[in-house]
Amino acid sequence: MSEPLDVPGLVEQLTLEEKASLTLGSDFWHTAPVPRLGIPAVMVADGPHGLRKEAEGSTALGESVPATCFPTAAALASSWDVDLLREVGEALGREARAEQVAVLLGPGVNIKRSPLCGRNFEYFSEDPRLAGELGAAFVVGVQSQGVGTSLKHFAANNQETDRARVSAEVDERTLREIYLPAFERVVTLAQPWTVMCSYNKVNGVYASQHHWLLTEVLREEWGFEGLVVSDWGAVHDRPAAVAAGLDLEMPPQLGHSDALVVEAVRNGHLDEAVLDETVARVLSLVDDALADQDDPGGFDVDAHHELARRAARESAVLLKNDGVLPLELHDGQRLAVLGELARDPRFQGAGSSRVNPTRVDTPLDQLRAGVPPGVEVSFAEGGDAAVELAREADAVVMFLGLPASAESEGFDRTHMDLPAEQLELLERVAAVHDRVVVALANGSAVVTSTWDHRAAALLECWLSGQAAGGAVADLLLGAANPCGRLAETIPLRLADTASYLNFPGELGRVRYGEGVFVGYRAHDRLDQPVSYPFGHGLSYTTFDYAGLEVSQDGSHAEGDLRLRVSCTVTNSGQRAGAEVVQLYVGDPEVSVARPPRELRGFARVELAPGESARVDLDLDARDLSFWSEVVGGWVLEAGDFEISVGASSRDLRLRTTTYVDAPRVAPPLGPMSSLEEWLADPSGAAALRQVLGTTDDGRLAGMLGSPELVSVIGNFPMSTLAGFPTVDLDHATLDELVARVSGTGSATSPG
Numbered sequence: 007m008s009e010p011l012d013v014p015g016l017v018e019q020l021t022l023e024e025k026a027s028l029t030l031g032s033d034f035w036h037t038a039p040v041p042r043l044g045i046p047a048v049m050v051a052d053g054p055h056g057l058r059k060e061a062e063g064s065t066a067l068g069e070s071v072p073a074t075c076f077p078t079a080a081a082l083a084s085s086w087d088v089d090l091l092r093e094v095g096e097a098l099g100r101e102a103r104a105e106q107v108a109v110l111l112g113p114g115v116n117i118k119r120s121p122l123c124g125r126n127f128e129y130f131s132e133d134p135r136l137a138g139e140l141g142a143a144f145v146v147g148v149q150s151q152g153v154g155t156s157l158k159h160f161a162a163n164n165q166e167t168d169r170a171r172v173s174a175e176v177d178e179r180t181l182r183e184i185y186l187p188a189f190e191r192v193v194t195l196a197q198p199w200t201v202m203c204s205y206n207k208v209n210g211v212y213a214s215q216h217h218w219l220l221t222e223v224l225r226e227e228w229g230f231e232g233l234v235v236s237d238w239g240a241v242h243d244r245p246a247a248v249a250a251g252l253d254l255e256m257p258p259q260l261g262h263s264d265a266l267v268v269e270a271v272r273n274g275h276l277d278e279a280v281l282d283e284t285v286a287r288v289l290s291l292v293d294d295a296l297a298d299q300d301d302p303g304g305f306d307v308d309a310h311h312e313l314a315r316r317a318a319r320e321s322a323v324l325l326k327n328d329g330v331l332p333l334e335l336h337d338g339q340r341l342a343v344l345g346e347l348a349r350d351p352r353f354q355g356a357g358s359s360r361v362n363p364t365r366v367d368t369p370l371d372q373l374r375a376g377v378p379p380g381v382e383v384s385f386a387e388g389g390d391a392a393v394e395l396a397r398e399a400d401a402v403v404m405f406l407g408l409p410a411s412a413e414s415e416g417f418d419r420t421h422m423d424l425p426a427e428q429l430e431l432l433e434r435v436a437a438v439h440d441r442v443v444v445a446l447a448n449g450s451a452v453v454t455s456t457w458d459h460r461a462a463a464l465l466e467c468w469l470s471g472q473a474a475g476g477a478v479a480d481l482l483l484g485a486a487n488p489c490g491r492l493a494e495t496i497p498l499r500l501a502d503t504a505s506y507l508n509f510p511g512e513l514g515r516v517r518y519g520e521g522v523f524v525g526y527r528a529h530d531r532l533d534q535p536v537s538y539p540f541g542h543g544l545s546y547t548t549f550d551y552a553g554l555e556v557s558q559d560g561s562h563a564e565g566d567l568r569l570r571v572s573c574t575v576t577n578s579g580q581r582a583g584a585e586v587v588q589l590y591v592g593d594p595e596v597s598v599a600r601p602p603r604e605l606r607g608f609a610r611v612e613l614a615p616g617e618s619a620r621v622d623l624d625l626d627a628r629d630l631s632f633w634s635e636v637v638g639g640w641v642l643e644a645g646d647f648e649i650s651v652g653a654s655s656r657d658l659r660l661r662t663t664t665y666v667d668a669p670r671v672a673p674p675l676g677p678m679s680s681l682e683e684w685l686a687d688p689s690g691a692a693a694l695r696q697v698l699g700t701t702d703d704g705r706l707a708g709m710l711g712s713p714e715l716v717s718v719i720g721n722f723p724m725s726t727l728a729g730f731p732t733v734d735l736d737h738a739t740l741d742e743l744v745a746r747v748s749g750t751g752s753a754t755s756p757g
């Protein structure tokens with residue numbers, strides 16, 4: 007094992023120029039060495055779903071060293087399986103370590119704000135809890151092998167259009183509730199070695215120069231201990247970026263950025279102490295990387311391929327099934343396999359995550375290998391030949407999906423449709439065969455509402471890695487039971503998605519006008535029908551839910567509130583299978599607009615036929631809270647909360663209501679507080695009563711007690727009302743009241 011670096015000692019010995027050089031890479035993929043002091047360079051390389059280590063001297067995207075291509079994040083997320091994510095992470099870590107790569111550049115936990123984002127295949131979900139849990143498991147897995155990760159792209163990088171410049175205009179509540187929590191969860195649960203800042207601006211400031219994001223939120227609030235690296239080419243003002251908390255610029259603008267840093271320190275614009283902290287973080291990363299590099303180990307190519315196959319199996323979502331699946335074929339029967347994607351599968355996306363796979367299984371070969379003896383499997387790419395095969399066949403499977411040109415890093419889609427020629431072929435095949443099975447390969451959701459009535463069964467396989475062909479054969483033929491669940495809604499049409507009116511923005515700005523209403527949060531608030539809801543996925547077995555119980559411990563006032571939600575799930579069908587129990591929480595009595603329900607926990611349980619399991623899921627105060635911009639913190643308002651568990655966001659099997667108490671949180675009363683706000687505040691109402699008197703039935707005496715008038719002028723500021731002729735309150739008295747109630751602590755600190 008290499009000698010650990012003496013980080014503080016080295017920082018003292020480095021010259022200013024050497025320090026500046028360490029805050030940049032030395033080439034596209036390496037940190038800068040300082041040979042004089044024995045500081046080596048370490049290497050970073052893309053992920054996230056496979057290692058993309060460029061072969062020596064190559065920068066072409068398809069020419070990296072061979073590596074296992076695991077399912078993309080969009081696929082893996084549909085497994086809802088944290089253990090699987092950890093296992094895949096471990097395998098990725100092994101492959102990176104074998105190639106002496108110190109940091110794998112992933113996972114990406116950006117929220118799927120719009121189904122059009124060209125990089126949705128690289129992201130997990132429209133839901134921050136799901137994305138955060140899965141991202142954390144992935145990071146734990148990779149880092150268990152002595153290899154770091156880079157949690158990306160921080161933050162509000164939810165589109166590719168104008169990605170290097172666009173400003174995401176997003177209010178703080180929406181950031182806190184939707185776009186930041188997945189990052190927060192991964193940081194607090196798994197401490198990734200690095201976080202990668204995004205290209206875009208957030209509310210007008212480049213993420214690479216965003217002090218609030220990189221230092222106040224990431225380090226000071228969440229306790230991030232690692233290094234912040236720029237996305238490749240995301241730095242525009244190097245000294246400002248160092249001051250904001252960005253440690254490493256990649257790739258380096260050699261001779262430019264380092265000179266600017268030196269100059270900024272010399273002319274007093276950048277505190278050298280801040281630069282020293284940055285340098286210390288780079289050295290710590292190098293130190294962490296060196297700890298294991300003497301022993302690169304190796305990996306078992308076959309075992310990783312098998313893991314990729316299992317992962318792809320768990321990631322597929324059975325959207326629809328009239329009973330045709332699993333296919334039950336026997337000697338003498340004919341299976342028609344249609345569509346070029348069966349022979350030449352699409353299993354990963356384009357751009358920096360493109361892996362050079364160790365091998366590729368095709369669905370066609372794997373179906374041929376998997377059918378019972380005597381079953382004839384014939385193939386047609388399309389055209390007239392395909393219709394004829396279908397007419398004669400006992401079973402028909404069509405492979406449809408998005409072409410590579412439809413989705414990629416670097417641009418967004420403009421529609422959600424499958425290619426017209428594929429749908430035409432489906433029409434014609436469905437006209438001659440009434441039980442067509444469709445298997446889909448696409449990295450982001452496609453509209454199905456216009457054609458899925460033509461399919462007897464629909465299996466969404468996503469872009470599922472190099473072993474996707476074997477996985478789909480296992481599922482279609484019943485060697486495995488589908489257990490994936492949608493990590494994103496499939497809407498009826500693009501125009502139903504909440505970001506539709508504000509995507510992808512214009513003139514350098516994109517307004518997140520839909521606020522916290524993203525994905526199912528919007529569809530549910532609008533009570534809108536969807537094709538397949540968030541969390542949906544069928545199985546070859548069935549599951550029953552019973553015995554919902556909610557217990558409460560501690561209290562919000564004391565800061566130790568805990569709710570335990572328990573239910574029993576039973577496999578009531580004939581096959582072994584896995585159910586994903588989903589816990590949603592709603593806050594119908596809250597004073598701000600909230601989604602009707604939000605995912606706050608989930609558990610995947612594997613059950614044999616007839617077997618039951620008790621599932622416990624825990625909630626804390628944060629799970630019940632919203633971000634209040636008025637108080638600048640998380641607020642839990644006392645009231646009844648709706649607790650539901652079920653098999654999807656729209657298939658809630660058990661529901662109950664539970665009351666949770668909490669101290670009242672409100673901004674301090676002042677002259678501009680409204681009459682309603684004064685009356686809602688116990689000390690404010692008491693003070694008004696004392697001054698104005700009360701009627702026999704307890705209302706305020708005079709004009710301010712009239713229910714009819716209060717309904718009209720209750721939202722006027724008290725200072726306006728104090729000037730009205732018929733109100734028995736003058737401004738001097740109001741000032742006294744304000745002074746009196748402000749001493750009473752009517753506002754309590756947020757939980």
Ligand code: BGC
Pocket residue numbers: 052111158237238358
């Ligand atoms: C991408 C990152 C990637 C980096 C290095 C950038 O263009 O946004 O996700 O890690 O390139 O290839």
